[in-house]
Amino acid sequence: MPLFSEISEQPERIKNLLASQRKQAERIAAEIRNREIDYVFLAARGTSDNAGRYANYLLGAMNGLPLVLAAPSLFTYYKKPPRLKSALVIGISQSGKSPDIVSVLEEGRRQGCLTLSITNEPDSPLAQTSDFLLELKAGAEKAVAATKTYTAELMCVAMLSAALVNDKKMWAGLANIPDWMRQTLRQNDLISESVQRYRYMDQTVVLGRGFNYSTAFEWALKLKELTYIIAEPYSSADFAHGPIAMVESGYPVFAVAAKGKVFDSMLEMLKRLRSDISAELVVISNDKRALSLAQVPLKIPTDMPEWLSPLVSILPAQLFAYHLTLAKGYNTEQPRSIRKVTETK
């Protein structure tokens, strides 16, 4: 089945991507340094938009760059694109074909901005519209639900960030990701048993914060695409501002709680959900305190820096969605109502 093999081949793909695109990332970083770039303007949809959420935190924290997540309809329907003075314009798309994302890059070019595409298709309209290309090098992705192209998109963003800082330690961290991924994939059998408990679950919320805000969104998207569960992603802070009211005893809450700067705030939320509300918890973490609160704990390596954890913490989430799809008796390769390439304006 393509979906399972695409999940499984991620360590190898990421290793090759690093070898193949590091020099290109360094060339792009040099060009960014040559220009007066004040902020990043990023256009993406679906899974690629979740890679954009990672870029928002990573380029902010590591490179001091604020990031605008583009509203493509301003370019397509309203035909009133904003002034993009001093912006680096980035488009992320597996296929490189969605017309709305291409039109954001075209406008960036028209306004004289530096433009960068991150795509699996070097001959796509998106790649052809941009000054620079970072190629995902993920091989053809056959399953409709994106998995290996998502981690490849995160990797491209992380390589760009490392190249901008030009930090050996960051590059060493990136080289370790395939190993961390392999360790994590070993939980496959455990996950395939754990999902049975959720055979009849029809809704959940997925919490993440900081770098792993992206992971919460992507886990939720996989659950929606594959298992048709209503899964709504939140930062734990936004969740506290209203939506927590939905949760009652036994309500399933999924959470990504990697060690790092936001861990304490996630732990506090998990304690509140477990002790005060008796929620059901599925937790991806590398901290025993968070794992011990969960009915289903999913482990990620303990020696991983927080900024790289989204590349690894999404793997148990992908496996969880895959096995739950099987448990529910749905088609893992061809979800209803969606196609591999969605072309929106």
Next chain:
Amino acid sequence: MPLFSEISEQPERIKNLLASQRKQAERIAAEIRNREIDYVFLAARGTSDNAGRYANYLLGAMNGLPLVLAAPSLFTYYKKPPRLKSALVIGISQSGKSPDIVSVLEEGRRQGCLTLSITNEPDSPLAQTSDFLLELKAGAEKAVAATKTYTAELMCVAMLSAALVNDKKMWAGLANIPDWMRQTLRQNDLISESVQRYRYMDQTVVLGRGFNYSTAFEWALKLKELTYIIAEPYSSADFAHGPIAMVESGYPVFAVAAKGKVFDSMLEMLKRLRSDISAELVVISNDKRALSLAQVPLKIPTDMPEWLSPLVSILPAQLFAYHLTLAKGYNTEQPRSIRKVTETK
């Protein structure tokens, strides 16, 4: 009951707000023109974040300003705020008390940016941290679910946009909002009957696009806070990129489809949902074609320009959430697990 009277008093509050804050909006616009502002950096949470979504489209389309929705944790937990060179920094908060929003404004000041707060509390930490203040003038909001402060926040954003363009026609449109609101509120009895059909609904998605992307988010938030329904908001384009897979025959979809540039794309999605999937539709619109597709059509005035429609289209959504809360037998004034002022870091 405070919630119902706060919904009902919105026309009067908006009228007073326009009279009270127009001059201040013009002073702020003059100062913005004096500076080299390349983009807006906006921090908000919950309902105020939805007002930020409106600002994203409005300041983009009318004023050419790209908008960054801040990731507050970069300022609080990571302590790595991005460089805010050439940004106008805006904080929106009803109470003006959330420490994370205040710390974004503090950092903006530290970096020498022009700062603006939009709040109901002129003596709040947020107001005291900013160069300029637009006051919501909404009177005390007693219900935990925000209604009148939301439309007041939208109005402040709209006044700022009009002042920056300095366009008489825009100001005339703003002066018309109280009348459009009054017309819309007349559907109260109809809505209180319509909600009965949804007494046992436990999940839905809420679609909106362009200017009314904000309305979809705010309608969904009211449903979550008050009725504990899982209500997930989407742009119709993002919805097509995966989540539409969740929808099966009879599944309830709520939509905001005001006439304007994105109307045709919303209509196409509504037709697809009704004809291909047999979804159940609740539609807020001022176009007969969209209303005729709905099991429950909720009308808004036909002579309203799209850019102002979010100020009016949220009213039937607020009434819908209010009456559905009563129909479900829940407390409209004090939802479980949340408080009026949520202080997050």
